[in-house]
Amino acid sequence: MISLFRFLAIITVVSYSGSIYCQSNNEMTLVKGGSFMPLYGVDSSMVIVQDFKMDVYPVTNHEYLAFVKKYPKWQRSKILKLFSDDSYLVHWEDDLSLNKDLLPESPITNVSWFAAKSYCECQGKRLPTVDEWEYAAMANETMPDARTLPEYNQKILSWYETPKTFKNTIGSTFKNYWGIYDLHGLVWEWTLDFNSVLISGESRKDVDKDSNLFCGSAAVGASDLMNYAAFMRYAFRGSIKANYSGRNLGFRCVKDVDKTQ
Amino acid sequence: MKNIITTILSLTLFVSCNVEKKSDKVLQKVDTEISSNTISDMSIYNLPSTWTTQNNQDIELKELQGDILVMVMIYTTCKAACPRLVADMRNIESQIPVKDKEKVKLILVSIDPETDTPERLKNFAQENNMDNEQWVFLRGTKEATREFAAVLAVNYKKISPMDFSHSNIISVFDTNGVLKHQQEGLGVNNKETVETILELAKKS
Numbered sequence: 383m384i385s386l387f388r389f390l391a392i393i394t395v396v397s398y399s400g401s402i403y404c405q406s407n408n409e410m411t412l413v414k415g416g417s418f419m420p421l422y423g424v425d426s427s428m429v430i431v432q433d434f435k436m437d438v439y440p441v442t443n444h445e446y447l448a449f450v451k452k453y454p455k456w457q458r459s460k461i462l463k464l465f466s467d468d469s470y471l472v473h474w475e476d477d478l479s480l481n482k483d484l485l486p487e488s489p490i491t492n493v494s495w496f497a498a499k500s501y502c503e504c505q506g507k508r509l510p511t512v513d514e515w516e517y518a519a520m521a522n523e524t525m526p527d528a529r530t531l532p533e534y535n536q537k538i539l540s541w542y543e544t545p546k547t548f549k550n551t552i553g554s555t556f557k558n559y560w561g562i563y564d565l566h567g568l569v570w571e572w573t574l575d576f577n578s579v580l581i582s583g584e585s586r587k588d589v590d591k592d593s594n595l596f597c598g599s600a601a602v603g604a605s606d607l608m609n610y611a612a613f614m615r616y617a618f619r620g621s622i623k624a625n626y627s628g629r630n631l632g633f634r635c636v637k638d639v640d641k642t643q
Numbered sequence: 644m645k646n647i648i649t650t651i652l653s654l655t656l657f658v659s660c661n662v663e664k665k666s667d668k669v670l671q672k673v674d675t676e677i678s679s680n681t682i683s684d685m686s687i688y689n690l691p692s693t694w695t696t697q698n699n700q701d702i703e704l705k706e707l708q709g710d711i712l713v714m715v716m717i718y719t720t721c722k723a724a725c726p727r728l729v730a731d732m733r734n735i736e737s738q739i740p741v742k743d744k745e746k747v748k749l750i751l752v753s754i755d756p757e758t759d760t761p762e763r764l765k766n767f768a769q770e771n772n773m774d775n776e777q778w779v780f781l782r783g784t785k786e787a788t789r790e791f792a793a794v795l796a797v798n799y800k801k802i803s804p805m806d807f808s809h810s811n812i813i814s815v816f817d818t819n820g821v822l823k824h825q826q827e828g829l830g831v832n833n834k835e836t837v838e839t840i841l842e843l844a845k846k847s
Binding site: 495 | 689793809
């Protein structure tokens with residue numbers, strides 16, 4: 383009997399460690415590609431997005447903890463200064479434990495772009511591009527592109543005004559057309575090419591398209607300034623640096639769809 | 644009352660002494676970091692990516708260790724800002740005294756690795772009289788380029804098949820690969836940039 387218990391215990395440990403170490407237990411769902419006009423596009427032409435798979439939920443505290451256990455170089459006391467500022471995981475108790483008022487199923491935040499990128503890569507995934515993220519996030523519950531609905535924009539803007547939504551747990555907002563949760567309403571999310579946004583952050587500079595700071599800036603105009611929520615996201619992306627970590631900034635991963643299958 | 648004041652005074656003294664000691668320690672620590680051969684926490688030599696030069700040689704960034712680096716991100720088909728950025732780089736180069744020239748490498752990193760093959764970079768170097776030891780052109784993967792730009796806080800975006808928009812930033816790194824100075828904008832006064840380079844050259 384005892385040996386049976388032992389056997390079961392070993393099985394449990396083995397399967398548990400298998401699932402936490404750098405393997406996603408995070409489900410992914412297919413986002414069917416297409417073309418769309420993002421707020422900031424290429425020469426005001428349509429952007430083509432290929433099929434891709436996206437994590438259904440943002441990465442959680444619990445999942446990130448497993449990651450830093452496996453890869454100590456991403457622990458708070460060990461991360462290279464090149465890859466993070468001082469607020470990296472500052473809300474955790476220590477390297478390997480969450481603060482007691484943090485829920486394991488809340489989204490991980492206070493992680494830099496380098497850390498988020500490495501997390502995805504270790505799972506054979508990557509961060510979504512700005513275009514992919516915006517493409518998936520223009521869906522509401524029933525439509526792949528709900529941007530023309532006033533209530534869609536209103537909903538997102540009212541979230542932007544709601545404080546501390548990062549304390550909620552994943553899956554607490556709506557499930558969109560693609561089956562993805564929490565793109566709006568929980569935390570802001572890192573994108574692979576967040577540094578492709580060229581707005582100076584100072585409105586006066588942007589008005590005269592400061593060509594001394596940005597080569598070709600005149601070509602990167604906003605296509606639809608009515609989409610204020612999207613404008614705020616682009617402005618945010620344009621204002622952050624890769625070593626930055628923020629309490630309301632998390633991430634999720636995506637994967638290319640293998641076309642040979 | 645007197646007692647209290649004395650206590651406060653001595654406390655203040657004690658605290659300030661402590662502070663001084665602490666900063667001494669910090670300085671010492673920095674010194675040992677510099678003298679040892681381990682790569683500093685802030686060094687770009689922590690980046691593992693491999694790059695190809697205009698001479699078709701594969702190099703890792705850390706092979707540049709020991710040189711002062713002046714870096715800029717450009718693409719060779721660029722018509723607007725890049726020629727001016729390149730001119731800025733040459734202007735900086737011209738202000739480095741002959742005796743210090745061999746301590747400094749001027750690095751141009753392509754943000755368009757698809758177009759900027761080593762051959763193209765070589766041609767560009769020759770056309771612009773930058774085809775000597777001092778000038779290094781680097782081409783990496785798309786991912787490595789994006790990451791490197793993230794480190795330099797350079798933003799860029801492809802806006803048409805042949806064009807990118809990008810930030811105009813020139814960065815100076817010390818011999819350990821730690822960022823020391825950045826100038827942003829075109830044709831800006833490069834006095835501080837040059838001063839930083841000369842200062843670093845004195846130390847190395």
